[in-house]
Amino acid sequence: MKLAQIERLPWLLWLTTLALGAALTVLAVLLYYRMGGQSEANIPLRWTGADVQLIGGQGTVTPAGLEISSIGSQGLVLWMPSRRINAGVYGAFAWNLVGLDSRHPLRLIWRTVEGQVRQATQAMAASAGQMPLRTEPEWQGTVLTMGLFIPGPYPAPITVSGLELRPARLTAGEWWNRLWEEWTTREDWSQGSINFAAGATSRPLGSLTLLIVIWLSLSAGLYAISRLSAVRPLTPGPFLVLFLLGWLLLDMRWQWELVGRTERTVARFADKDETERRLADLDGDIYQFSRDIRQRLPESPARLFIISNDPTGFQAGRVRYHLLPHNGYMGFTQPPDATRAGDYVLLMAPLPGVRYDRQKQALEWRDGRLPVEERYAAALGTLFQVRGD
Amino acid sequence: MMAGWQVALALGIPWLAGTLWVRALWRKSLAGGWPLAWGYGYFLGLLAAILLLRIQAMIGWPLDWAEPTLILAFLGLVGGGLAWRRGGFTFHSLDKVRGGFTFHSLDKEGWRVAPGWFERGLFILLLIWLGWRLILLAQEVWLRPLYPWDAWTTWGVRARVWSELRELVPFVSPEQWLADASGSAYTLHAWQYPDAVSLLALWPTLAFGGWNESIAHLPWLGAAPALGLGFYGQARLWGAAPLTALIFVWLLLSLPMLNTHVALAGYADLWLAAVFGLAVGALLQWARTGDRWQGVLALLLALACPWLKREGLIWALLLIPAATVVWTPRRYWPWLGGGVLLTLILWWVSGGIVFTVAGWGEVWLTPEVMQLPGLGRFEWHYHAVGEPVARNLLILGNWHLLGYLLLIALLWGLPKIFAEPWRLAGMLVTGSGLFMLFALFFLTDAYLWAVQYTSINRVFLHFAPALLFWALTVFQEGQKPVVSST
Incomplete structure (x- = not known):
């Protein structure tokens, strides 16, 4: 079919420019990644000692890095700042910890976007080096936070000089596999979903939205050029249909995503009563614990102080919610002075700063003491009632 | 079974009462009149129900769903009677209006005039697609226990306590709670947050007879189709053909962030988005036609915004500049613009203003600090968050192509903004809303919400329905409302 004939059939011209636009988009994407364009894949992620959060120890930020004076018997964890990482894009982790010897092998750990903590199968017995990640079976999906576990005890100081996540060198086929995996992965709802509904990853290798915009823009441009070069008027219709087609394609993917999420929801919660649904929910263990606690509380709402090492965290908040309408609040890391006889105190484990003295029947912490009677103890926490004396 | 019927009455009667009252506002049967009435009626009816709950508590009566429902049923009868007398219960048929962005007018060359069956077929397919979407969301709402963070730390906590105690017990600061001897x-x-959203969750559980999360979530499920109906009605009143109007409804109800806030029910953002969006729709109609009842709807919904979320007050105030240009004769626009500019210059040169509002607190509006009681204190510093903002709005899968649609609408509509008052009003609402978002994320500590991918999309959600309706007005020439031919 000649070009002139195509031009006389605007719908055919439209389809032709649509196909050409798609081809150009695919070509552009391939060239972009192969030529090392600015993207997630080609930029290493680097952290200095000042960026990391120390758990289980104390450190001082110096020009050389984070200086840790010593490590206790329980070891310590260095957590890097939260940042959604597409695991498939990164192939190696490098570290430089001055002062660490090979008797204390490090272990790389990470928290997934689903909230699960994973660790590398191999430990790293050196103060500096690089370990491959692509051989780690659990290194996949979207990683939320990365960390390093350093076992203790270690009496000598160490300095966290630098940490780096290095991109993998992928072939064109591997890139395509990563993209396809990203486009076809369905996530379940998470606590972050209410803030963004990004689909497979919040740092996409190949954003479908952007790719469709590029495709539609190229197609629209080609169509406009063809029409104008044939001295034919441009009307909004074909461009409108292009736009709606793009929206429809994205919406079809989102619908497919929603279907997957709903299927998981139905599988998890259908044909269950309210209690069974809560037990099947992501905090089923916390809910069961709360039920056990509720049995030790009076029928009428009681004042309840929920003490934890993370007062604004998930666990304390969920316990408080599950124990409603008991009049609880979880904003405490130690028992406040305002407790009265008859109030209840729930210590969420672990809480190393507060201990229960069974002989004296009192809670004790650095600046205080509270006479209590133990009512219930479980792995997640212990319930006490404040005594009158 | 009985509890189910009670819940149906508790949700249905306010909806019906609101619908009949909104429908009664217009004497003639207008295209889009009934969908508009159903849409606006849902939000106005439920807001009226929880207002009656509040009054009930203030009087000292025990918390009960029956009395407010009976009052609303009576009001519904009155509204129904009024609607009957003024316009009769006529229903405008779907396919009588032409013009604007129908497939008939897309292109006279090659794109042949589409037969009516094509448009009808597409209309039905879209309805089926939207219906499927709503069914998926309904399953989430019904089956999933209370899930999102702020719902089980704030909005749902109050609702559950009030539901279980059958009393609107006060929520105070933690310091006051510690000192409270009565317990x-x-x-x-977040004890200072407005209580409307918690009351909306409480309302159906009162009819149910006890706290139940699935029942408490039902108002969120109804909000989606109600928003769609209200949007559709306003689009038809604007002059859009049925298919065009439904396409825009699809664009709205297909937004992933909006769907998420329905599925993970319990947050306030969906309510503020819907109420503010419908207020803007009504405002633009009033600006175009001078229809005072549209003005009344805009005012009522704007007044409800601060009751839903604290920032609702600021969003509602954004409507004032738009209303001002509509009231101001065109010949005075240069004076109005000049006056605003002069005020800004004086404000800058003088270092801003600080004043106290009795019963509210100290207000700071200076080039260094903005402080509004109840909202917080914001120090102005520039933060380069263009990348995460652009990423969330244009690249990630949060909004489909809405960001690009708005860019096109801005370019398309900017040359014509002085052509008619309603165009300038629409651009003012849009421009001031986008400016507020810019100020919030680029100039205050709220930039962290963008960097950490937290509230940025939720705040943008508040504006999404309004911006989409404004985009419709840019592309769709406003027409005189068509009276029903029946």
Whole structure:
């Protein structure tokens, strides 16, 4: 079919420019990644000692890095700042910890976007080096936070000089596999979903939205050029249909995503009563614990102080919610002075700063003491009632 | 079974009452009149129900769903009677209006005039697609226990306590709670948040007879189709053909963030988005036609915004500049613009203003600091968050192509903004809303919400329905409302 004939059939011209636009988009994407364009894949992620959060120890930020004076018997964890990482894009982790010897092998750990903590199968017995990640079976999906576990005890100081996540060198086929995996992965709802509904990853290798915009823009441009070069008027219709087609394609993917999420929801919660649904929910263990606690509380709402090492965290908040309408609040890391006889105190484990003295029947912490009677103890926490004396 | 019927009455009667009253506002049967009435009626009816609950508590009566429902049923009868007398219960048929962005007018060359069956077929397919979407969301709402963070730390906590105690017990600050000897007050970290959303969750559980999360979530499920109906009605009143109007409804109800806030029910953002969006729709109609009832709808919904979320007050105030240009004769626009500019210059040169509002607190509006009681204190510093903002709005899968649609609408509509008052009003609402978002994320500590991918999309959600309706007005020439031919 000649070009002139195509031009006389605007719908055919439209389809032709649509196909050409798609081809150009695919070509552009391939060239972009192969030529090392600015993207997630080609930029290493680097952290200095000042960026990391120390758990289980104390450190001082110096020009050389984070200086840790010593490590206790329980070891310590260095957590890097939260940042959604597409695991498939990164192939190696490098570290430089001055002062660490090979008797204390490090272990790389990470928290997934689903909230699960994973660790590398191999430990790293050196103060500096690089370990491959692509051989780690659990290194996949979207990683939320990365960390390093350093076992203790270690009496000598160490300095966290630098940490780096290095991109993998992928072939064109591997890139395509990563993209396809990203486009076809369905996530379940998470606590972050209410803030963004990004689909497979919040740092996409190949954003479908952007790719469709590029495709539609190229197609629209080609169509406009063809029409104008044939001295034919441009009307909004074909461009409108292009736009709606793009929206429809994205919406079809989102619908497919929603279907997957709903299927998981139905599988998890259908044909269950309210209690069974809560037990099947992501905090089923916390809910069961709360039920056990509720049995030790009076029928009428009681004042309840929920003490934890993370007062604004998930666990304390969920316990408080599950124990409603008991009049609880979880904003405490130690028992406040305002407790009265008859109030209840729930210590969420672990809480190393507060201990229960069974002989004296009192809670004790650095600046205080509270006479209590133990009512219930479980792995997640212990319930006490404040005594009158 | 009985509880189910009670819940149906508790949700249905306010909806019906609101619908009949909104429908009664217009004497003639207008294209889009009934969908508009159903849409606006849902939000106005439920807001009226929880207002009656509040009054009930203030009087000292025990918390009960039956009395407010009976009052609303009576009001519904009155509204129904009024609607009957003024316009009769006529229903405008779907396919009588032409013009604007129908497939008939897309292109006279090659794109042949589409037969009516094509448009009808597409209309039905879209309805089926939207219906499927709503069914998926309904399953989430019904089956999933209370899930999102702020719902089980704030909005749902109050609702559950009130539901279980059958009393609107006060929520005070943690310090006051600690000092409270009676033990009757409760506390929350966000104890100062407005209570409308918690009351909306409470309302159906009162009819149910006890706290039940699935029942408490039902108002969120209804909000989606109600928003769609209200949007559709306003689009038809604007002059859009049925298919065009439904396409825009699809664009709205297909937004992933909006769907998420329905599925993970319990947050306030969906309510503010819907109420503010419908207020803007009504405002633009009033600006175009001078229809005072549209003005009344805009005013009522704007007044409800601060009751839903604290920032609702600021969003509602954004409507004032738009209303001002509509009231101001065109010949005075240069004076109005000049006056605003002069005020800004004087404000800058003088270092801003600080004043106290009795019963509210100290207000700071200076080039260094903005402080509004109840909202917080914001120090102005520039933060380069263009990348995460652009990423969230244009690249990630949060909004489909809405960001690009708005860019095109801005370019398309900017040359014509002085052509008619309603165009300038629409651009003012849009421009001031986008400016507020810019100021919030680029100039205050709220930039962290963008960097950490937290509230940025939720705040943008508040504006999404309004911006989409404005985009419709840019592309769709406003027409005189068509009276029903029946």
